[in-house]
Amino acid sequence: MPGLVHVSTTINGNPTDFLCEPRQSLLEVLRDVLGMTGTKEGCNDGNCGACTVVLDGRIVTSCLVLGVEAQGKEVSTIEGVASPEGLHPVQLAFLENAALQCGICTPGFIVASKALLDREPDADEGRIRHWLAGNLCRCTGYDKIVRAVLDAEDKMKA
Amino acid sequence: MEAIEYTTPKTIAEAVQAMASAGDRARALAGGTDLLVQLRGGRRSADLVVDVKDIPELNEVSYNPQSGLTIGAAAPCYQIYANADVAANYPGLVDSASLIGSIQIQGRASLGGNLCNSAPSADAIPPMIAMGGVANIAGPNGTRQVAVEDFCTGPGRNVLESGELLVSINIPAPAPNSGANYLRFIPRNEMDIAVAGVGSAVVLDSSGQNFVSARIALASVAPTPVFAREAGDSLAGKAVSDESIEEAARLAMEAAVPITDMRGTVRQRIHLVGVLTRRTLNNAIRRARGEE
Numbered sequence: 001m002p003g004l005v006h007v008s009t010t011i012n013g014n015p016t017d018f019l020c021e022p023r024q025s026l027l028e029v030l031r032d033v034l035g036m037t038g039t040k041e042g043c044n045d046g047n048c049g050a051c052t053v054v055l056d057g058r059i060v061t062s063c064l065v066l067g068v069e070a071q072g073k074e075v076s077t078i079e080g081v082a083s084p085e086g087l088h089p090v091q092l093a094f095l096e097n098a099a100l101q102c103g104i105c106t107p108g109f110i111v112a113s114k115a116l117l118d119r120e121p122d123a124d125e126g127r128i129r130h131w132l133a134g135n136l137c138r139c140t141g142y143d144k145i146v147r148a149v150l151d152a153e154d155k156m157k158a
Numbered sequence: 159m160e161a162i163e164y165t166t167p168k169t170i171a172e173a174v175q176a177m178a179s180a181g182d183r184a185r186a187l188a189g190g191t192d193l194l195v196q197l198r199g200g201r202r203s204a205d206l207v208v209d210v211k212d213i214p215e216l217n218e219v220s221y222n223p224q225s226g227l228t229i230g231a232a233a234p235c236y237q238i239y240a241n242a243d244v245a246a247n248y249p250g251l252v253d254s255a256s257l258i259g260s261i262q263i264q265g266r267a268s269l270g271g272n273l274c275n276s277a278p279s280a281d282a283i284p285p286m287i288a289m290g291g292v293a294n295i296a297g298p299n300g301t302r303q304v305a306v307e308d309f310c311t312g313p314g315r316n317v318l319e320s321g322e323l324l325v326s327i328n329i330p331a332p333a334p335n336s337g338a339n340y341l342r343f344i345p346r347n348e349m350d351i352a353v354a355g356v357g358s359a360v361v362l363d364s365s366g367q368n369f370v371s372a373r374i375a376l377a378s379v380a381p382t383p384v385f386a387r388e389a390g391d392s393l394a395g396k397a398v399s400d401e402s403i404e405e406a407a408r409l410a411m412e413a414a415v416p417i418t419d420m421r422g423t424v425r426q427r428i429h430l431v432g433v434l435t436r437r438t439l440n441n442a443i444r445r446a447r448g449e450e
Contacts, residue, residue: 134260
């Protein structure tokens with residue numbers, strides 16, 4: 001029976017140390033070890049995108065990353081999207097455009113959408129839909145989500 | 159998931175030693191997008207997971223006009239399509255790397271992992287076969303090379319022996335007037351497994367009107383990816399024409415031995431091989447002529 005492994009990482013800019021079993025996913029570590037429950041578990045096999053986080057600058061599904069793989073890496077989660085000054089424009093746009101219903105997929109959509117707009121501030125609707133193909137929503141039908149991302153894009157450029 | 163041990167070797171030698179120490183109970187971890195799902199679902203089991211992402215050779219993506227492209231076995235898809243040399247010289251590889259899974263999956267999943275997972279439906283394998291890719295393998299008895307078309311031996315099975323590790327894949331430098339393309343059929347726009355897929359690579363003469371050579375490979379129509387050698391060979395020396403392409407498509411359809419399952423029927427899959435062979439050949443020809 002393997003023991004616990006000490007992992008040193010950076011989460012939302014904060015140096016963070018934790019202990020985990022090698023078999024535990026980064027998602028399990030975030031939620032069950034660190035109590036950061038903003039990141040959601042949907043399918044737990046990489047299809048739904050609810051557990052999307054940023055790992056060293058790329059969005060990944062944290063259910064398909066081992067917690068031990070976070071050693072020495074930079075992780076950003078939904079908890080790091082808002083600032084002390086207030087919500088991020090993507091979060092505000094999701095609220096104003098009613099781009100969520102049950103809300104389980106929302107943290108993943110916001111993390112993925114912010115990552116796109118950080119990288120491609122002029123992404124068009126087709127690009128947004130393609131980028132978000134790895135995030136599933138069973139409530140909205142996606143149109144409100146896409147409109148929210150386009151709205152956030154406008155506001156971030158203003 | 160059952161308990162596992164985890165190790166992060168820094169060199170190929172350390173990785174081989176670790177893989178050999180656990181024999182069949184060791185699995186190499188690159189992006190984890192197949193392995194972690196399989197370990198969690200009980201489709202594979204392992205005592206030791208060897209994370210190979212700290213080994214420089216396994217992360218390399220480098221192009222040399224003489225020796226071609228070296229793709230480290232753990233280099234994620236985004237590093238393939240974000241690489242200017244790859245985009246300029248191997249657009250057929252970009253076709254695959256940019257349609258595997260989601261953006262999230264492409265941040266982790268590697269072409270080497272796609273090869274080692276050895277799924278019949280793997281999107282990255284047909285273009286690597288079509289472009290003449292060679293797998294570089296390291297093991298307890300040294301290194302060896304295996305042509306990509308000889309790598310997979312069955313669904314989820316391949317030539318890797320106990321203790322062996324895929325280090326990289328080499329794709330030869332593109333010949334003048336060459337081009338390649340991969341297409342798959344899925345019932346959705348994104349995020350699906352190929353019902354059938356075809357990768358084609360062609361070399362034309364300097365006029366762009368005649369085939370020098372061609373290679374065609376198929377996905378999701380047999381227990382392994384299929385190298386449809388006769389289909390490609392039929393084009394050598396022929397004029398580029400609807401007739402020569404039709405004959406290659408017919409031979410590719412003959413090379414397909416699919417099953418009927420939830421994703422498609424035998425008849426549909428064979429039909430798709432014909433359609434996709436024609437389309438990928440025409441796209442590869444356009445690229446060879448510099449038309450796109």
